[in-house]
Amino acid sequence: METLGQIAMQNVNMAAIMPSMVLCCFGMLLLLVSVFSKRGRTAHVAWLSIVALVITAIVTISGWNNPQEGFAGSVVLDNFAIFFSMIFIIAAALTILISDAYLQREGYPVGEYYPLILFCTAGAMWMASGTDLMTIFLGLEVLSVSLYVLAGFFRGDTRSNEAGLKYFFLGAFSTGFLLYGVALLYGVSGSTKIAVIAQHVSQMPAVIDNPMLIAGAVLLLIGFLFKIGAAPFHMWAPDVYQGAPTPITAFMSAGPKAAAFAALLRVAIIGLSSIQADISALFWVLAVLTMIVGNFIALSQTNIKRMLAYSSIAHAGYALVGIVAWNQIGLSAILFYMLVYTFMNIGAFAVLVLAGKKGEENLTLEGFAGFGFKRPFLGVAMCIFLFALMGLPPTAGFTGKFFVFAGALKAGYVWLAIIGVLNSAVSLYYYLRVIVYMYFRDPQEDFAWVKLEIPAVVSIVLALAGVLYLGIFPGPVMELAKMAGF
């Protein structure tokens, strides 16, 4: 490939990958730290990884409004990448805060857990800042391999094993699709750079007559849609989400999903903008399908973790509506929605983590009977997260959905917006059911609840603050999301 030759000669510009480098260095350092730590002690690793994330966040933010291109234009640290990177960092930090006590409780106090999350976050950052399909692929692989391990982290637990293995097989398969798509696009345009591909596509007289381009684009998109968990490529999600350790499920549904959205947006909006009409039509169908599949299957779930897995599919559908709209509001709305979703979903999972009984997890609806009165703080927090997931004001779930559907309406997709809001009407039922159990049913027995662990409570409070702030004053962050658009 020609790009390989150029890298040596051109300015490498480390500034473009500085945040992820910082994160990787910390990750490797922490690997060593955990090797030399006493067995079963991981709290210090957790706190050091929080420090690593804070430092990375500072480094990341300092690049705002100062786009840096590096490695012969295969990586760029622009506002778009920075906005998404902050989402990954927040997701990782909230996850780490709820993890430590959970790992101790479940009997897997292993330090490698945290570096893996950091590597995963670094991979996500490359996906968001990659302007070359190979960079995006590299990021996707780093992210995925870390996640395969994390999903199957509970070696002794068959469900966790199943989750790891299933995610690995299907993930590898989807990566194959993605790579094949990259190869075909290379065949069409002679480059893996998104900008070059865009140029070639726009110069083609009849795009639709070029099967190689269409096949390449579709295969590439399938790769991303798999990671997003959009229907019909969602089959892996419920099992993996249910089997993986709960904090990892929380992370997976927020960080990596946002990363896939970042890559998808860059490839679609920059690379394939000349076939926008076809892409919008395709995503119209996908968005509707994803919303319907997610919401309607979630209706029949009795396990809250699995219910949240299907709800996360539905939420991917809402975000896809922003791509269909293909305007500035729609794009900014996706960025905003990903941030909002990170707060509300990880918040809900954090409550699930703390809702466990001693020695076992408490994930069924029945187990939540009377929960709201037994654990007042967790009950109120869960209610707010659920209302946010429903999309009710004054939470961020409302403003997020409002912007997404406003984008669709602005572009004239009235029916899509109507289908979207009707879908959120369906979702009311299964979210409300959790509240029904928490508050309207009497508890069957008194559990020995786990105590409120301070880091996890901090995580919940941060998520609550995010959900309420973005719900009541969405202006400033939406303004940033607007600046982060292309």
Add this chain to the structure above:
Amino acid sequence: MADYLLSLITFFPLLGMLILLFIPRDNPGLLKSFTLGVTLLTFLISLPLAFDDIFASSGAMQYREFHEWISIGSFFKMNYNIGIDGISLWLVMLTTFIMPIATLSTWNSVDKNVKGFMALLLLLETAMLGAFVSLDLFLFYIFWELMLIPMYFMIGIWGGKNRIYAAVKFFIFTAVGSLLMLVAIIYIYYYAVTSGAPVEGFGIQEFYQLGIPSDAQHWLFLAFALSFAIKVPMFPVHTWLPDAHTEAPTAGSVILAAILLKMGTYGYVRFAIPLFPEAMQTYLPFLAFLAVFGIIYGSLVAMMQEDVKKLVAYSSVAHLGFVMLGVFALNLQGMAGGLIQMVNHGISTGALFLIVGFIYERRHTRLISEFGGLAHKMPIFATIFLIITFSSIGLPGTNGFVGEFLALVGAFESGLRWYAVVATTGVILAAVYMLWMFQRVMFGKITNPENEKLKDLSIREIVLMVPLLIFVFWIGIYPNTFLSKMNPAIEQLLIHVKSKQVAVVVPVQPVIAQNLVLK
């Protein structure tokens, strides 16, 4: 001070709720007194509004407050834009007036999780007041949806046997309607922006002037109309109401009947009709039919109920039919009748739910067949109950008469003459179901030995009812106190609506009706 009066009234209960959270939960007496204090103070703060004569002379929005709230570059502007006119004035007053009474009614009936109940009560008050004063559609929508949450919990936690079904049904019915309205709201905004109209955010007063093309108006109107019709509730989307009312605790039923249902009718007057006058004209016969059908249907079903609370719930469907018919008349008498009937319904039906609460607390049953001859044991109760019954029927001299009469006259004078004729039978049916129920519960011999032990109303219960009785007679005998402050705003609204509608023949107004309304 006056600059921020409305904000103060709206958010005072919320402030109270935040302070309430710091009161220990094992002191229910203090929690209840504190909540009562907050709601009473809110009422006192809101009193200057009722005595302000500006409403009698001007139909414009008063007590305006305008602050930029959310501003996202070229995308959106949402403003904190509030104010009231003669239409919302009495609904705000009704809200601040009913809330202390509802709080007082919980004294003996709510004993578990008192703190939660009181917090929800205060949150609900802020949400309701916010919805009545909002002049920005986005702001209105937020308060509108916020109302759902406290009421959902009130029914679900403190409700009767079938509470979960009722709570979820209430929530989903109302939310589905409002979600479609949300799409319509965004659509109007983009229409306004692209048409180059001078809009500041989602302000309804600018939206009034838009002149939305009539094919779009139809869809938008239907979205709004459905959302409000569910809340009113109009036949056939009323089915959540009997369930919610029957299962809700007394305070919940009182608030639901007295204030929440007014959101729907208010929504028509403030939003659906003035925003889409042309579409309104098209759907008018259909909606008026539903209103009349609701009157007859609600009355007939109420007649057959064995549970007093269900009977009162179905009577609400009928009463709100009168409100809607008056509003749809789109003339001064009809609108004024509709609006005054909203207040009346709040007072009478609120009082009826309190009465049902009184006997339920004593006997833990609401079945009519369990009672009989109560008048012997509870003379004060019997007197109050009878007055409220008359008010609900619409006997001259009570508030119900004024509202129903004006609404029917208005409808008769407008194009809805035959609808009014049919609706009038509803007044007779109301007399049938209310008096029959009253007779079975209060008169005759005491057949059930349980009823021998019944005690008459306590001082607290009498204190609760007296303010309501005062307004039953005040509105019934001298409605001009209220009508005079409504009329300018209604006139302005009608001028706006008529100017946008295709010219219709305005019938000559009879002298009597004119005198009654305009002094």
